[in-house]
Amino acid sequence: MTAIWTEPWFPWAVGLAIGLPILLVVLTEILGHLVRRGSPAAKPLRLLRNLVVPVFALFVLMTLASDQQFDLTWVRVVGTVLGFLLILLVLSAFNVALFSNASEGSWQKRLPSIFIDLARLVLILVGLGILFSWVWGADVGGLFAALGVTSIVIGLALQNAVGSVISGLLLLFEQPFKLGDFLDTPAGRGRVVEVNWRAVHIDTGNGIQIVPNSSLAGASFTNLSQPAGAYVATASVKFSTDDAPHEVSAMLTGVAQALPMLDPAGTPGVAHRGNGAFDVSLPVTSPAREEEAISLFLSWLWYAARRHDLALDGDATDPVNTPESVRAALTSVGPLFGLGGDHVDEIAGLCRVEQWGAGETVQQFGRVPDSLRIVLEGALQLTVPFENGRLQFSELGSGESVGSPLSPVSPRATSPPPPAPPWCCGCRATPSTPPCGRTPPWPDAWASSSTTGACSRSPRSPGPATHPEQHPVSGRSATPRPAWARVEGCS
Numbered sequence: 001m002t003a004i005w006t007e008p009w010f011p012w013a014v015g016l017a018i019g020l021p022i023l024l025v026v027l028t029e030i031l032g033h034l035v036r037r038g039s040p041a042a043k044p045l046r047l048l049r050n051l052v053v054p055v056f057a058l059f060v061l062m063t064l065a066s067d068q069q070f071d072l073t074w075v076r077v078v079g080t081v082l083g084f085l086l087i088l089l090v091l092s093a094f095n096v097a098l099f100s101n102a103s104e105g106s107w108q109k110r111l112p113s114i115f116i117d118l119a120r121l122v123l124i125l126v127g128l129g130i131l132f133s134w135v136w137g138a139d140v141g142g143l144f145a146a147l148g149v150t151s152i153v154i155g156l157a158l159q160n161a162v163g164s165v166i167s168g169l170l171l172l173f174e175q176p177f178k179l180g181d182f183l184d185t186p187a188g189r190g191r192v193v194e195v196n197w198r199a200v201h202i203d204t205g206n207g208i209q210i211v212p213n214s215s216l217a218g219a220s221f222t223n224l225s226q227p228a229g230a231y232v233a234t235a236s237v238k239f240s241t242d243d244a245p246h247e248v249s250a251m252l253t254g255v256a257q258a259l260p261m262l263d264p265a266g267t268p269g270v271a272h273r274g275n276g277a278f279d280v281s282l283p284v285t286s287p288a289r290e291e292e293a294i295s296l297f298l299s300w301l302w303y304a305a306r307r308h309d310l311a312l313d314g315d316a317t318d319p320v321n322t323p324e325s326v327r328a329a330l331t332s333v334g335p336l337f338g339l340g341g342d343h344v345d346e347i348a349g350l351c352r353v354e355q356w357g358a359g360e361t362v363q364q365f366g367r368v369p370d371s372l373r374i375v376l377e378g379a380l381q382l383t384v385p386f387e388n389g390r391l392q393f394s395e396l397g398s399g400e401s402v403g404s405p406l407s408p409v410s411p412r413a414t415s416p417p418p419p420a421p422p423w424c425c426g427c428r429a430t431p432s433t434p435p436c437g438r439t440p441p442w443p444d445a446w447a448s449s450s451t452t453g454a455c456s457r458s459p460r461s462p463g464p465a466t467h468p469e470q471h472p473v474s475g476r477s478a479t480p481r482p483a484w485a486r487v488e489g490c491s
Contacts, residue, residue, distance in 0.1 A: 012064055020057050024049060040100035044092035052089055055082045079135050087127040091120055111173060114197070167217040169197065181225040182287035187211045191288060205288075230263030230283035233290040235297055239276045240311035248272075248310060252280050255304050258361050259297060261289045276314075296359075303357045321353045329353055333374050336399055362402065369403035 027049040034042040059078045099116065102108030129140040172195065177183060181192050183202060188209035194201035200216060202209040224231060239248050249270045256268035259282065266283025273279060284293045305312035306321070330344045330351060339347075353376070356362060362380060363369055375396050382402075383390040396402055 012060055016057050016060060020053070023053060027053070040096045044089055044096060047085070047089055047092060052082070052085045055085055076135050080131060083131040083135065084128065087124060087131075091123060095120075114169060115173070167213040171195070171200075171213055171217060172197075177223045177225070181223055182231075183221055184224055185211060185216065185221040186219055187215065224287040230266035230285065231287045231290065232266075233282045233284050233293050235280045235282060235294045237278050237280065237298070237301065238313055239278070239305075240314050240316065241276045243276065243310045245272050247308070248278060251304055251308050251310060252278060252301070255300050256280055256282055256297060258300070259284075259293055260359070261285055261293050261296075300357045300360055303355050303360065307354050307356075318355075320355050323348070325353045326351050329374075329376055332376070333399055371403060372401055373403045374401045375399065 027045065031042055031045050031049060034045060055078065059075070059082050062075050062078055095116070099108045099111075129144065132138045133140050177192055179192055179195065183190065183192055183200075185202070188202050188204045188211065190202040190204035190209060192200060193203045193208065197213070199213055200211045202211060237252070249272065252270045253268055256262070256270075259268075261284050262268065263283045263285045268283065269281040271279045271281070280297065282293050282297060284290060302312060306318040309316065309318075327344065327348055330339065330348060334340070334344050354373070356378075362373060365385070375398050377398060380396040380400075380402055381392050382394040382396065383392045385391075
């Protein structure tokens with residue numbers, strides 16, 4: 001009787017009994033380390049540990065037990081499964097090595113995943129054909145020939161649809177745009193919201209425009225979102241030739257800089273084209289905001305041109321700022337400041353009635369006010385910078401004032417203002433030391449408005465005395481503070 005250790009299958013059996021558990025333990029430890037690191041190599045290693053190694057061990061045992069390699073049907077079945085798993089393992093390892101660690105902007109990142117999936121499918125089919133030919137002795141040449149003829153027939157029957165799909169795949173590979181980009185195409189203008197094999201979906205603001213990929217591939221279009229940065233919108237305006245160009249340019253720049261949709265990294269520009277024509281460049285955050293920015297700019301420009309006595313579109317008239325309206329405004333608000341009829345006549349020539357558009361900044365942050373502005377109609381919102389925006393903390397109505405070291409007075413106040421003016425507009429203030437006895441306070445203030453107001457060009461300078469604070473709405477006095485104060489967030 002032959003000893004068992006002399007049998008040809010004994011070394012394989014001992015090797016599998018000892019080596020298989022050790023190999024599985026080692027692979028498990030390596031897999032856990034890769035998973036903790038988030039490595040893409042964990043996927044092929046998991047396939048190797050969970051399927052390839054156990055199926056290989058089973059194949060070896062069945063082969064030795066049958067004593068005839070590939071003669072039994074079940075051995076061939078297990079061999080076919082093992083071959084298929086090896087094909088998947090090789091493709092998975094190849095995918096990790098070539099694509100998982102690709103840098104941004106490389107051709108591996110730009111290559112659409114559909115190309116990778118199609119290549120993987122072709123390699124799997126070819127591998128299975130070779131495997132069946134080797135294990136089962138099948139003749140796969142005829143099968144490949146039939147598949148080739150069928151592909152040609154289908155391609156000719158669906159050449160238009162296939163052409164659109166191929167165009168879509170080429171667009172996906174080249175990536176001249178991405179989701180969220182703003183395109184200007186012959187078919188429409190808008191933001192890209194979807195890209196698939198057949199068409200690009202563009203949100204035009206009035207619906208979704210479906211543009212076939214073949215149309216985009218055969219025509220030129222403009223990607224307004226590239227290169228990265230602000231999109232420059234242009235507004236063309238015209239003034240009278242009697243207006244000084246430098247004054248017009250300064251006013252246009254000021255209005256443009258106040259637009260809320262400007263890109264923080266951009267700076268508006270003004271170009272004088274001669275004959276009273278100007279082009280204003282507005283760097284906005286997105287092409288989608290171009291029309292909004294131009295519309296708001298032109299609206300604010302109408303108010304600003306009349307406040308600066310400039311003739312926008314050749315019209316210099318201001319129906320609001322007339323001597324009669326100025327006198328009527330002073331007569332209305334004069335009693336709030338203790339002004340009699342003689343005082344009204346005396347300062348009427350120094351005052352004017354201004355109009356401000358909704359959302360305009362009346363008093364900018366960190367600037368010394370040059371005049372006292374009293375609200376006649378509408379309201380002023382007082383705001384402070386807060387995180388990424390502004391926080392409203394109060395609102396001034398008719399008869400209340402902003403922008404001057406004079407005291408804000410409410411029509412509901414029960415007592416006249418103190419003889420010496422306190423700090424600006426009743427905001428929270430912290431005392432500070434003035435550089436000299438004649439320096440006015442420096443309010444960090446601005447106001448967003450939709451108002452008609454009267455302003456004095458010669459406000460009184462404050463003295464170093466202390467005065468009670470006046471609340472802009474109730475007019476109630478609070479704890480006295482020095483007149484010299486730095487206002488924090490009076491807008």
